[in-house]
Amino acid sequence: MTAGPGGLSSKHGPALDLPGRFMILAMVMLAAVAVASPVAYPLLLDGFYAPRLLAFVHLNTLGVIAAILLGASSQLIPVVLQTPLASVSLGRISFWFFIAGILFFLPGILVTWRPGLVLGAALAFAGMVLYVAVVVLTLRSAPHLDVVSWHITLALAGLVGGLVVGLLLAVSKGTAALGASIFRILAAHATLMLAAWVVVMLNGVAYRLVGMFTLSEDQLWHRTAWAELFFSAGGAWLLAGGLLADAPRTVLGAGALAILFGQLPFGAQLLHLYHVRRRRGFDIHIPYVLTAIACGLLASLLLVVGFVDGRSMNSSLWVAIGWLAIGGIAISAIQGFFYKIATFLVWLHRYAPVAGRTRVPRLEDLYDRRLAKTGWIFWVGAQAGSLAAIFLSNRSLATAAGIAALAGLGCFLVNVARMAAHVWPAMTTTQDAVHGGVPRIGKEGRIS
Numbered sequence: 001m002t003a004g005p006g007g008l009s010s011k012h013g014p015a016l017d018l019p020g021r022f023m024i025l026a027m028v029m030l031a032a033v034a035v036a037s038p039v040a041y042p043l044l045l046d047g048f049y050a051p052r053l054l055a056f057v058h059l060n061t062l063g064v065i066a067a068i069l070l071g072a073s074s075q076l077i078p079v080v081l082q083t084p085l086a087s088v089s090l091g092r093i094s095f096w097f098f099i100a101g102i103l104f105f106l107p108g109i110l111v112t113w114r115p116g117l118v119l120g121a122a123l124a125f126a127g128m129v130l131y132v133a134v135v136v137l138t139l140r141s142a143p144h145l146d147v148v149s150w151h152i153t154l155a156l157a158g159l160v161g162g163l164v165v166g167l168l169l170a171v172s173k174g175t176a177a178l179g180a181s182i183f184r185i186l187a188a189h190a191t192l193m194l195a196a197w198v199v200v201m202l203n204g205v206a207y208r209l210v211g212m213f214t215l216s217e218d219q220l221w222h223r224t225a226w227a228e229l230f231f232s233a234g235g236a237w238l239l240a241g242g243l244l245a246d247a248p249r250t251v252l253g254a255g256a257l258a259i260l261f262g263q264l265p266f267g268a269q270l271l272h273l274y275h276v277r278r279r280r281g282f283d284i285h286i287p288y289v290l291t292a293i294a295c296g297l298l299a300s301l302l303l304v305v306g307f308v309d310g311r312s313m314n315s316s317l318w319v320a321i322g323w324l325a326i327g328g329i330a331i332s333a334i335q336g337f338f339y340k341i342a343t344f345l346v347w348l349h350r351y352a353p354v355a356g357r358t359r360v361p362r363l364e365d366l367y368d369r370r371l372a373k374t375g376w377i378f379w380v381g382a383q384a385g386s387l388a389a390i391f392l393s394n395r396s397l398a399t400a401a402g403i404a405a406l407a408g409l410g411c412f413l414v415n416v417a418r419m420a421a422h423v424w425p426a427m428t429t430t431q432d433a434v435h436g437g438v439p440r441i442g443k444e445g446r447i448s
């Protein structure tokens with residue numbers, strides 16, 4: 001992973017406190033998700049409308065996924081677009097609206113406390129719209145837009161759509177305002193947030209990150225990436241638009257099929273990049289990303305089955321699809337990429353200034369690799385177990401899956417704490433951190 005064009009940090013990157021604060025928030029929320037998992041996973045069997053499940057869903061989606069995407073993209077977007085972020089201070093302000101929003105919204109949706117829910121929704125909405133404004137202004141000053149930048153652009157449109165529908169749901173919560181259309185509107189909100197924003201953003205960012213991590217950026221199949229974008233974004237908007245317009249099942253099924261047609265080339269592209277990768281060693285982000293690909297394919301296939309079969313609104317299939325998207329795709333990919341992005345930012349902050357003058361650790365020395373592998377095994381077990389529990393409606397299996405999730409996320413968070421310990425010199429001396437050879441930074445900032 002290099003510093004400068006093509007690397008994770010460049011002269012355009014913002015001050016590290018901006019991505020840092022969002023990532024710290026996401027890790028605190030992930031710890032809450034881990035602790036809650038043994039009790040929360042059985043809620044997946046109680047139907048998608050239960051307030052406690054809605055709260056757990058948003059602890060994951062707003063607290064972890066949104067926080068990470070807002071933080072990591074504020075670091076990555078200037079690199080992708082080769083232009084500085086339009087406003088770092090607006091980015092910082094968006095953080096305070098966002099965190100205040102979460103602190104009111106989550107308890108509000110947990111106990112259906114309308115003032116907290118509406119105030120929280122409005123604050124989180126404002127924080128995320130500020131973030132969108134900063135990125136749109138940055139996109140406007142970009143020298144040119146490539147396939148990754150267009151993923152980011154279309155993903156932002158999905159986020160804005162998801163936010164507007166989410167705010168509508170929050171404001172009308174506990175009233176009869178939306179009447180019988182409430183479930184279609186809820187499904188449209190979930191589709192815009194998960195399929196039109198999160199998946200499109202992660203797919204685009206994955207092309208750049210995996211290319212960087214494996215030194216195979218020049219091997220990207222561009223036409224395949226454009227085709228994937230067409231189907232992923234087009235399918236998500238067709239499905240969400242169809243749900244909002246109460247369109248016939250064939251239209252919804254066509255949207256689901258297009259989403260599947262987006263997942264297939266995405267999976268093929270990443271397998272291709274890993275196949276031609278120049279950095280051949282084992283890398284912990286790879287099993288996590290492969291898990292995300294497998295869950296993406298399964299979720300979109302089940303989505304097609306659901307509409308072709310005409311499954312009823314109360315079918316557990318929809319809960320399985322939603323959870324595969326949240327846990328299986330997003331949280332898996334986030335853990336994998338976090339191992340790479342966080343170690344790089346920590347290394348940049350602590351060791352780059354002294355590299356070449358003293359021995360410094362390699363990136364992969366900043367965490368325990370065996371613990372990382374153990375964490376992945378427990379996490380995959382938790383996803384498979386929760387899926388089986390939903391379809392078998394088996395509460396003890398769901399609890400066991402929740403315990404596996406606690407163990408898996410626990411391993412990951414212990415490694416995050418290890419990485420964080422490198423940020424504070426008092427906690428680790430350079431010598432402590434050095435295990436293997438003496439990495440040096442060469443002229444182009446390449447680490448060898």
Ligand code: HEM
Pocket residue numbers: 047048049050053054057058061062065066121122124125163166167169170173182186189190193194198322
């Ligand atoms: C400001 C941000 C957000 C607001 C105001 C919001 C609001 C809501 C509300 C009010 C509901 C429940 C509807 C009801 O009970 O009538 C809901 C459901 C849902 N939201 Fe959000 N949401 C937000 C962000 C997100 C994000 C970022 C995601 C995903 C990335 C997401 C995914 C979902 C899902 C999957 C459901 C359905 C959950 C279930 O049925 O169990 N939301 N949202």
